[in-house]
Amino acid sequence: MLVDWSARIESGENVVCVASEGTHELAVAVARAVGERGANLVTLSGSAEVERAYLSGYTEHAGINGDDADDLGFPESPAHELALYENADTVLLLGGGRNTAALADVPAATRQAASKARIDVREARMATDWVSTIHPTRALAQQAGTSYEAYREFVHDAVVRDWETLAEEMARVKETLDGGSTVRIEAERTDLTLSIDDRQAVNSAASVAYDSHNLPSGEVFTAPTDTEGEVRFDLPMTIRGQRVKDARLTFENDEVIDWDAATGEKVLQEVIETDEGARRLGELGIGMNRGITQLTDNILFDEKMARTIHLALGRAYSACLPDRETGNDSAVHVDLIADMREESQVSVDGEVLQRNGYFRWEDEFEE
Amino acid sequence: MLVDWSARIESGENVVCVASEGTHELAVAVARAVGERGANLVTLSGSAEVERAYLSGYTEHAGINGDDADDLGFPESPAHELALYENADTVLLLGGGRNTAALADVPAATRQAASKARIDVREARMATDWVSTIHPTRALAQQAGTSYEAYREFVHDAVVRDWETLAEEMARVKETLDGGSTVRIEAERTDLTLSIDDRQAVNSAASVAYDSHNLPSGEVFTAPTDTEGEVRFDLPMTIRGQRVKDARLTFENDEVIDWDAATGEKVLQEVIETDEGARRLGELGIGMNRGITQLTDNILFDEKMARTIHLALGRAYSACLPDRETGNDSAVHVDLIADMREESQVSVDGEVLQRNGYFRWEDEFEE
Numbered sequence A, B: 001m002l003v004d005w006s007a008r009i010e011s012g013e014n015v016v017c018v019a020s021e022g023t024h025e026l027a028v029a030v031a032r033a034v035g036e037r038g039a040n041l042v043t044l045s046g047s048a049e050v051e052r053a054y055l056s057g058y059t060e061h062a063g064i065n066g067d068d069a070d071d072l073g074f075p076e077s078p079a080h081e082l083a084l085y086e087n088a089d090t091v092l093l094l095g096g097g098r099n100t101a102a103l104a105d106v107p108a109a110t111r112q113a114a115s116k117a118r119i120d121v122r123e124a125r126m127a128t129d130w131v132s133t134i135h136p137t138r139a140l141a142q143q144a145g146t147s148y149e150a151y152r153e154f155v156h157d158a159v160v161r162d163w164e165t166l167a168e169e170m171a172r173v174k175e176t177l178d179g180g181s182t183v184r185i186e187a188e189r190t191d192l193t194l195s196i197d198d199r200q201a202v203n204s205a206a207s208v209a210y211d212s213h214n215l216p217s218g219e220v221f222t223a224p225t226d227t228e229g230e231v232r233f234d235l236p237m238t239i240r241g242q243r244v245k246d247a248r249l250t251f252e253n254d255e256v257i258d259w260d261a262a263t264g265e266k267v268l269q270e271v272i273e274t275d276e277g278a279r280r281l282g283e284l285g286i287g288m289n290r291g292i293t294q295l296t297d298n299i300l301f302d303e304k305m306a307r308t309i310h311l312a313l314g315r316a317y318s319a320c321l322p323d324r325e326t327g328n329d330s331a332v333h334v335d336l337i338a339d340m341r342e343e344s345q346v347s348v349d350g351e352v353l354q355r356n357g358y359f360r361w362e363d364e365f366e367e
Helices: A002-006 A024-036 A048-062 A066-071 A079-086 A108-117 A119-126 A138-144 A148-159 A163-179 A265-272 B002-006 B024-036 B048-062 B066-071 B079-086 B108-117 B119-126 B138-144 B148-159 B163-179 B265-272
Strands: A014-019 A040-045 A090-095 A129-134 A182-187 A190-195 A202-204 A219-222 A225-233 A237-239 A242-244 A247-252 A255-260 A281-287 A308-314 A333-339 A345-348 A351-355 B014-019 B040-045 B090-095 B129-134 B182-187 B190-195 B202-204 B219-222 B225-233 B237-239 B242-244 B247-252 B255-260 B281-287 B308-314 B333-339 B345-348 B351-355
Touching (some): A002 A024, A002 A129, A014 A024, A024 B048, A040 B048, A048 A108, A129 A148, A281 A333, B024 B090, B108 B119, B129 B148, B163 B202, B163 B219, B242 B265, B255 B265
Parallel strands (some): A014 A090, B090 B129
Antiparallel strands (some): A040 B040, A182 A190, A219 A281, A247 A255, A281 A308, B182 B345, B190 B225, B247 B255
16 A cells, blocks of 8 residues: 555665654565565664654754754754655655654754754655655554554554545545635534635545655645634644643634633644744645544544544645745644534535535435 | 774764664664764664565566576665765664574575675775674574573673773784784694785774774784695584584695585585685684673674684685785685684794784783
8 A cells, every 4th residue: 555555666766764663564564565566675764762862962962952952053964864865766654653752852942953954855855755654553552542453453444445436535525625715614613714715625645646645644635715713623632742622713814813722722822823824724624534433642643534624723735825826834734623523514615515524425415 | 882983983974874673772872872973873774574575575576586586687776775875974784683584585596686786885885984783682692592681791791892902902913914924823633824925914903993894893814825734613603504513624725625524514515615716715813802702603703702713715805915916706705713722822934923812912821
């Protein structure tokens, strides 16, 4: 699925596989598949503990603490790493890890400075046919609040889909959004109107052929403007390590003017006050992956869950914008998720696209 | 020890660390030290299981079985891997692994073909300040026939030496060999004469500053010619997966003319019959690492054991040869080890350099 559907790896291509801790079995399976396609493979270690050790060592070298990270002087994209990615056709990122908090004691400023210094490496990697996926590890099972066995089944069901059929269905949603001007979302304590005029929706079908770089995926998203009204996000999530429940936003003239949350209101406020763009929406996404039937506190999965929608405060994806137009810009992109299974509907230009989480072409759809 | 003494890593250098399975803790320690020096780090996975999977997948892609490996058509050095090494200053190879037999069912011809196709990558890597070391793993402890605890202590004692002092002592051995013409080795059933005229000995002090690329090291070696006489290798070793015990070689006119072994005579014969050069010696080495006090069935350690010498059939190292002279050439380089602790001596031009494993400057040396 990863090698053929998502990354479309072909004979002679140069592949980089970045394997997090705990993903060795998937790295072995990837190596076999890459070999079978006749492509070339370099496997990198994507260990968070190695990264933490390096950052902490470098901070000591620079002789300062993390609070002054601006002065750290992290070296700009190292030539060897840059050359590796510049000569790669495909990058496969195998997420996993043995401790989701492995970088918790690295100051955020240090991480940001290191990441900023390596912007060229990042751009070279993003210029490839890259795909990011997840291998079930006990650390991720723990984060999801479930057993390792159950988590493995969950990931399997989310990843091993009939992507071709789903891509066709998602194309219908994209078509509706691309042809429409205004989206209205209605649910309990939610009545939100967004403009999608001139915007392009992305059919995120978990394949580089669809400009979709996550496996699993299964969402259609676009970049709205002119948001008006109020919306409640009844599905819990974690933002910057803080649990957020029942967040509510009120928009006026395309800006958040009021907000609250049953839990985590402080971090929500931090997000909103980041910059100008953080008060506006960068994304409207419609989750369509029916293999994802529960929340696992991992946005890669949660936002794709069928019968949910998500809205992101902050940065818009350029893929949704008309040529030469810059969308909403911000240092953040924070997704918030709403359950659409009950008493909810999404309509485009007055026509109902989805009611109670079922699209108008589904058997379960109620007129 | 690895970062400072061996690899001499300095600020701004580009470092590649290749971490085998089971070496994650060392990879973390390396990352911290590399960061502390202000160098740049890319960590690769050196998993034998990933390599096996890739080779087996590629063989399937090529549609043939391993016996026809010449036709496999492995791609020549992939551009991304080559670029990584060409832009690297230092490569640290962390050996370990979770199963020393992980590649046992990959046909040798397949491995050779894959390795041959990637000769440019290998050369780019060898052109850096590379260092190969070992992290204790349970698989290596098993190979050594000892517990994990005991093996960890063993590796620690072998690696954490006063290298500077040892390098000075080894310089005395090198000086003697560089100034000498003929080496004579005498022991039970051993009386061998070798010419070292015009040859340069290498002070293998586990540091790139000494042109020595293994940690641990601790040997002085040279490339002899004109071998005459007989030699018995009383220390057991493993050659191509076969145990070899009490191997004996008889040389005439610089060529093996007779051989036998108490165990493993067949594999010894295979080695000797590989090619012309396999019948001649490529190396005489004198083990001087006093932290290595037992055999562990790992040539990286065994050949460095103090109070032993080793001779290699096959290829000579160019570092030992005068400019523009090519030494003994062969597809193989197989080390055989002899215990020098009892009734043995090594002399150079008639003067005893070492008796019963003690050099003439040691207190234990008996005139």
